[in-house]
Amino acid sequence: MTLILGIDPGSRITGYGVVRDTGRGCEYVASGCIRTGSGEMPERLQAVYRGVREVIRLHGPMTMGIEQVFMARNPDSALKLGQARGAAIVAAAEEGLVIAEYTATQVKQAIAGTGGADKQQVMMMVMHLLKLVQKPQIDASDALAIALCHAHHRQSLIPHGLTGAKRRGGRLRL
Amino acid sequence: MTLILGIDPGSRITGYGVVRDTGRGCEYVASGCIRTGSGEMPERLQAVYRGVREVIRLHGPMTMGIEQVFMARNPDSALKLGQARGAAIVAAAEEGLVIAEYTATQVKQAIAGTGGADKQQVMMMVMHLLKLVQKPQIDASDALAIALCHAHHRQSLIPHGLTGAKRRGGRLRL
Numbered sequence A, B: 001m002t003l004i005l006g007i008d009p010g011s012r013i014t015g016y017g018v019v020r021d022t023g024r025g026c027e028y029v030a031s032g033c034i035r036t037g038s039g040e041m042p043e044r045l046q047a048v049y050r051g052v053r054e055v056i057r058l059h060g061p062m063t064m065g066i067e068q069v070f071m072a073r074n075p076d077s078a079l080k081l082g083q084a085r086g087a088a089i090v091a092a093a094e095e096g097l098v099i100a101e102y103t104a105t106q107v108k109q110a111i112a113g114t115g116g117a118d119k120q121q122v123m124m125m126v127m128h129l130l131k132l133v134q135k136p137q138i139d140a141s142d143a144l145a146i147a148l149c150h151a152h153h154r155q156s157l158i159p160h161g162l163t164g165a166k167r168r169g170g171r172l173r174l
Helices: A041-059 A075-094 A104-112 A119-129 A138-155 B041-059 B075-094 B104-112 B119-129 B138-156
Strands: A002-008 A013-021 A026-035 A063-068 A098-103 B002-008 B013-021 B026-035 B063-068 B098-103
Touching: A002 A041, A002 A075, A002 A138, A013 A041, A013 A138, A026 A041, A026 A138, A041 A075, A041 B075, A063 A075, A063 A104, A063 A138, A075 A098, A075 B041, A075 B075, A098 A104, A098 A138, A104 A119, A104 A138, A119 A138, B002 B041, B002 B075, B002 B138, B013 B041, B013 B138, B026 B041, B026 B138, B041 B075, B063 B075, B063 B104, B063 B138, B075 B098, B098 B104, B098 B138, B104 B119, B104 B138, B119 B138
Parallel strands: A002 A063, A063 A098, B002 B063, B063 B098
Antiparallel strands: A002 A013, A013 A026, B002 B013, B013 B026
């Protein structure tokens, strides 16, 4: 039984999702959005930092997955996204969490079985895998997908489970 | 008498500089480089966060200047720089500092009288203004320049001094 946090950082909205990995699957614990408001940039980054810290202190996950960004649209948006990522990662590191990064393709592959899945397909799979009745907000859904991906990859590292090679790129089985 | 921190963040080296604004000029207090080492990215960001926090707790500045980045070379380096900036800004915000951003042109103009000054010219002026005998490291010099720029702009906001309009873009007078 391990609690896993997924974070989808952004300069305006940072999604978070917490799942419980029972060893035989994942259960939904919590998800939501940290909104950074319309204040100055330092205040907005502080909101990300404090929001992530609050989620960690409330639910007590021991590890965090975060999406690795390869292709930002342009240097300006990359800088803003980087700042929000920095604030979120520092909050998790200061709370003692182990942090892992996954590419968007890894997340989609773990959740939907294909790296080409779109956001709606990922959301439907997140709802199915976690038995959610209501649609989560898109940023919360993305964060839950990252948490599920992290659970999947963590399991593949456990020696008595399926081997990493067999599970790599495969679909998350619950 | 106000202590002012200048920060020049980077994913490998973050320069810092602390100056004392006496109201009639600035005096050197401290400067140096926070090296983030060769660990994983979360550890490096934590090193920036903790390093900036340590400098703040040691010297007790009440305000921080940081360079505003307009033109990063590419999205990938912008993201990395953004992450380091995010870690540094969150550290200062959490310690209660007021944070101001300045463009590279504003910093050069305040220090050397022209937005076209190069790094060596800025360093020579930083040494002259702060009466330094030894050359500081380049990242520390840049951080001291930002601190001096911040001192300059703060003074221009004081009503009984020269007006903001008169001093805007002018050279720092000590």
